[in-house]
Amino acid sequence: MSVDATAQNGAPGRSGSPVPDPDRQQTVAPEATHQSRFTALLASSFGRNLGLVIALVLLCVVGLATAGDRFGTFDNAMTILRLASVIGVISVGMTFVISGGGIDLSVGAIVALGSVWATTVATQAMAADVHWIVMVFTAVLVGAACGLVNGVLIAYGRIAPFIVTLAMLAAARGLAEIIAKRRTQIITDRDFIDFFNGNVMGVPVLVIMFALAAVVGWLLLNRTTFGRRTLAVGGNPEAARLAGIKVQRQTAYLYILLGVACGIAAVMIMARTTTGSSTHGQLYELDSIAAVVIGGTLLSGGRGTIVGTVFGVLIFTTLTNVFTLNDLDTSTQAVAKGAIIIAAVLLQQRVAGRSHKT
Incomplete structure (x- = not known):
C-alpha cells in the first residue's frame, strides 16, 4: 500500500502524524446538545416570554386556590x-433607561411632585377657566423637567445615575411636601375625574392608556432608529460613540422620556x-x-423588551392582588418582590454565562 493511500485511510502519513478522515464526524454528547438547546431557548425572547406567561398562569392558579371566587x-x-396601568406606564419608560445602561430611583417622587403641582389651587383655578387639560400638561411638564435634570447631570455632568436619581428622589419628594404643606389636595374638576375613570366599550380608560404606552414603547424600541441607538448605547457606549451616535x-x-412617563402616571x-x-408613588x-x-x-443594558415588561407588571400586580386578598401585609409583599428581583438577576447572569460558553 502506498503512503498516500495510507494517509487517506487515516493512518500516519509522511510526517508520521495521523491525517483526519473527512468522512468521520465528531461525536457530540446528546446531553450537551439538549443543554445548549435549552439554554438557547431560555435566552431567546420567545423562551423568556413563555416563562413569564407560565409564571402568570401559575399565579392565577394560586389566586384561585387561595382566594376562590374573590379572585376569579x-x-x-x-x-x-387598573392597578397595573399606573406602574405599567412608568415601567415602559424605565425599560428604555435600563436598556440604555442607566437606572432611575426617583420615579415615585417625580410622580408625587407632578400630582401635587398639577392639583395646586392655582393650577386647578386655571383649569377651571380653560380646561382640565391644563392639569395634564402641568403634570407631564413637571415630569419632563425632572427627567431633563436627571439626564443632563448623568450624561453631561458624568455623575453616576444611582447618585443623581437618589438625589432627585429626595429633592422631588421634599419639594412635593413643601408645595402641598403635607396635605392631600382634592381635585374638584369632575370632568377630569369622570374622563379618566370612564370606560370605552367596557375597558377602563386607564388600562387603554397603559396599552397605548406599551404599543408606542414597543414601536419606538423595536422599529425606530431611536430604539436601536438606545440598545447600542446600553450595550457598549464607546462602540456607539465610534459609530457616530451622540451618546450623551x-x-x-x-x-426625559421616563420623566414624561412619570408625568402621565x-x-x-x-x-x-x-x-x-x-x-403618591411610594416604592x-x-x-x-x-x-x-x-x-x-x-x-447591564443593551437588551430591552417591552412585551416582557408588560408581563412583568402583570405578574407583580397579580402577586400584590393575591397577597391582599389573603390579608398579607405590605412588608411581606416587599420581601417577596425583593426576592423575585434577586432571582431574576441571578437567572439572567446564569443564562448569559451559558450562552457565552456555548
Whole structure:
C-alpha cells in the first residue's frame, strides 16, 4: 500500500502524524446538545416570554386556590389591570433607561411632585377657566423637567445615575411636601375625574392608556432608529460613540422620556385617587425596576423588551392582588418582590454565562 493511500485511510502519513478522515464526524454528547438547546431557548425572547406567561398562569392558579371566587371575578381582573396601568406606564419608560445602561430611583417622587403641582389651587383655578387639560400638561411638564435634570447631570455632568436619581428622589419628594404643606389636595374638576375613570366599550380608560404606552414603547424600541441607538448605547457606549451616535444626548433623551412617563402616571393616579399628594408613588421605583428586570431587560443594558415588561407588571400586580386578598401585609409583599428581583438577576447572569460558553 502506498503512503498516500495510507494517509487517506487515516493512518500516519509522511510526517508520521495521523491525517483526519473527512468522512468521520465528531461525536457530540446528546446531553450537551439538549443543554445548549435549552439554554438557547431560555435566552431567546420567545423562551423568556413563555416563562413569564407560565409564571402568570401559575399565579392565577394560586389566586384561585387561595382566594376562590374573590379572585376569579371580572371585577377583580379589572382591578388588577387598573392597578397595573399606573406602574405599567412608568415601567415602559424605565425599560428604555435600563436598556440604555442607566437606572432611575426617583420615579415615585417625580410622580408625587407632578400630582401635587398639577392639583395646586392655582393650577386647578386655571383649569377651571380653560380646561382640565391644563392639569395634564402641568403634570407631564413637571415630569419632563425632572427627567431633563436627571439626564443632563448623568450624561453631561458624568455623575453616576444611582447618585443623581437618589438625589432627585429626595429633592422631588421634599419639594412635593413643601408645595402641598403635607396635605392631600382634592381635585374638584369632575370632568377630569369622570374622563379618566370612564370606560370605552367596557375597558377602563386607564388600562387603554397603559396599552397605548406599551404599543408606542414597543414601536419606538423595536422599529425606530431611536430604539436601536438606545440598545447600542446600553450595550457598549464607546462602540456607539465610534459609530457616530451622540451618546450623551441619547442618554439625556432616555431620562426625559421616563420623566414624561412619570408625568402621565401622575395624571393617572390623580384620577384614580381624585387627589394630589406628596405620598403618591411610594416604592414605585422598586415596582418598576422589578417589572422590567423580571420581564427580561438586562440590568447591564443593551437588551430591552417591552412585551416582557408588560408581563412583568402583570405578574407583580397579580402577586400584590393575591397577597391582599389573603390579608398579607405590605412588608411581606416587599420581601417577596425583593426576592423575585434577586432571582431574576441571578437567572439572567446564569443564562448569559451559558450562552457565552456555548
